[in-house]
Amino acid sequence: MCRPVVAFAACLLALLASAADGPVAPVLLSPPDAMEMTDVSTYFQWLPISDCASYEIQIARDAGFHDMVKEKRTLNKGYHKNLYFPKEVLPAGTYFWRIRALTDDAPGPWSAAFSVRVNTEHPVAREPVRKISPETPLFLMRSRTWDPIKFPDNTKEIIPDGLRNVIVVDDIALAAPRVFERARKYEELGLDFVIWNNRCQVSLATIEYLFQNFTHCIGTAEGEHFSGMYWEKGPEGNLSESDFVHRAWALCAKYGRFYFFADGDGALYRWPEFSVREKETLQRYRRTIVPMFKTTNGDLALHSYGAVQGLMAADYVEHCGTWVDEWIWPGCGFGKLGENIPQEKLWENRRKVGTKQCPWTYDIQMWLMGIVSGSTVFHLESAHQWTSEGKAAGQYNRFLLPFVKAVVEHRLLPSRAAFLNSTKLAVSTDLEFAKGKHGKQYVGGYSFLKDLYAITGPGDQDLIPNNSRYGIICLLPPGTAEMTGTTHLIPQAALLPEGKARDLFDAAYPRRFGGEAFMWECDGTVIVTNSNENQDQNQRFAVPLATGLVRAL
Incomplete structure (x- = not known):
């Protein structure tokens, strides 16, 4: 459980970075790196960056982002300005994802890449937690x-x-x-x-x-x-x-x-x-x-x-x-x-x-x-x-x-x-x-x-x-x-x-x-x-x- 705290420290550094030289690399929040998640949890979130028009997200089956599953632009506005919640969930498998900010269609640097392993298991627990x-x-x-x-x-x-x-x-x-x-x-x-x-x-x-x-x-x-x-x-x-x-x-x-x-x-x-x-x-x-x-x-x-x-x-x-x-x-x-x-x-x-x-x-x-x-x-x-x-x-x-x-x-x-x-x-x-x-x-x-x-x-x-x-x-x-x-x-x-x-x-x-x-x-x-x-x-x-x-x- 160390990775989310490390990510948050990086978030603070990103907030302090000057936007004068263009958008900085976004900091990924969720899913945390190397998480195993259920397909219905397909939902990506990162720390918002001010003064950018939109974001671009890439999801691939390999760390080099050659076998691409999804490339999507999301607008930086409204309730959901720093997330990507797709219509379709990801199939079972291992994926890599990254984000970059776009200002007037000029791309900033890519974020670090996180991996996630997806399963399709939907059991119903025998008893609630309490x-x-x-x-x-x-x-x-x-x-x-x-x-x-x-x-x-x-x-x-x-x-x-x-x-x-x-x-x-x-x-x-x-x-x-x-x-x-x-x-x-x-x-x-x-x-x-x-x-x-x-x-x-x-x-x-x-x-x-x-x-x-x-x-x-x-x-x-x-x-x-x-x-x-x-x-x-x-x-x-x-x-x-x-x-x-x-x-x-x-x-x-x-x-x-x-x-x-x-x-x-x-x-x-x-x-x-x-x-x-x-x-x-x-x-x-x-x-x-x-x-x-x-x-x-x-x-x-x-x-x-x-x-x-x-x-x-x-x-x-x-x-x-x-x-x-x-x-x-x-x-x-x-x-x-x-x-x-x-x-x-x-x-x-x-x-x-x-x-x-x-x-x-x-x-x-x-x-x-x-x-x-x-x-x-x-x-x-x-x-x-x-x-x-x-x-x-x-x-x-x-x-x-x-x-x-x-x-x-x-x-x-x-x-x-x-x-x-x-x-x-x-x-x-x-x-x-x-x-x-x-x-x-x-x-x-x-x-x-x-x-x-x-x-x-x-x-x-x-x-x-x-x-x-x-x-x-x-x-x-x-x-x-x-x-x-x-x-x-x-x-x-x-x-x-x-x-x-x-x-x-x-x-x-x-x-x-x-x-x-x-x-x-x-x-x-x-x-x-x-x-x-x-x-x-x-x-x-x-x-x-x-x-x-x-x-x-």
Whole structure:
């Protein structure tokens, strides 16, 4: 594992070199020299060079570059300015690759040549690298300021010894050129970590190298793939983001690592179409793909919670999760307490204020909604839980860390059997009702959710049900015909006549609670939280309890 560090030292020298005499020789990053990689990891990356128009990559079967396999020019712009992610993977064999920069079509010197050996083996690991369950949940923490090399004590404060198997590092610097150095430090600290793949900018070869060499690397995490997965074309005309995700899923399955796949509905009903397109792949890799609702925006959040839960309940995947992103706050038009930002000023406010007005209590409330929807994986993407030096902020130590401890020590996540048995009704959705834009409103085929949740505001501002009688309604993938256990399935079309959904759900879920607050109980865990997202209003609650010393709240 020495070569990547040597390469990075050369990277620094390349950065310091003057561009006055023309472009310097690029420094290769990934795949590292002499790596053995799977064909799906065909992805080449190097350190970017400023002031060059494009790059030229050569891939050959011999070190002299006589038996050429590929010669390609790549533009030096956009997200993917220092990489080559081809449409076709390399066949099995040994290859050599090199890069040079081009300025006004004048070539610079060639880089050093790296070799790589490619195999076509795609097994599925018998067991994932670690166990995820209601008894052993995961809490991923993303940071832009952590520095385990410079401030290792700060990182250890955020992840105390008793929670090292629970809290997982999601450090965005793991997407930078120093990824191997950073990973080595987390390995030394004995901390589990995931790779932030940042819209496919991290080389698949880098991801596989980390899987091969770092036991504490448990997977890779990224959100917002719906933004480009089914339409964004790469330089060779293919759906490059879709290719990346599918190849990464295969790598994760091969090495027993997890792919934490997170997104929301955005302007469209994304989850139903996704579950239809990817059904076979999800079921094949059901133990290592973890779909998560990412709260980057609040568009029909209660639909996303139910749809992600449905993937788990229908056994498409083994686990589901909730990824808290504080950008939801300005995206929904929330400002200070009680303030709504006018629609025409939303983007201006986002640019000026960012997530600063998002209350930290919201993070925990969204995790609570995750528990109610069956999550066993929780993610925090926060700008104000950490200081600029990468230390834990006061509210993290006072509230968030005790919350995580309580979930684990008191086993607050219901058992999977208890959770599924508490789901009396599940909706078998119809793909026809998911077509077209929803306009941030629960209308048409999903108007029944507005009725059941007693939604009164826009669909991007009601993040917690105003009627908690039914918990989070389970929305199964289109075409689901049966479930194990006692859950009764209802076709979505049967819920569309006015009042029909309320009649069916009321019959299945007798009234148990009193008051306006959100209330939920399952397997001995009781959740009560205010359902006013950005209003300072008291709410009443009354929760009868069937067992234990406390008989009511």
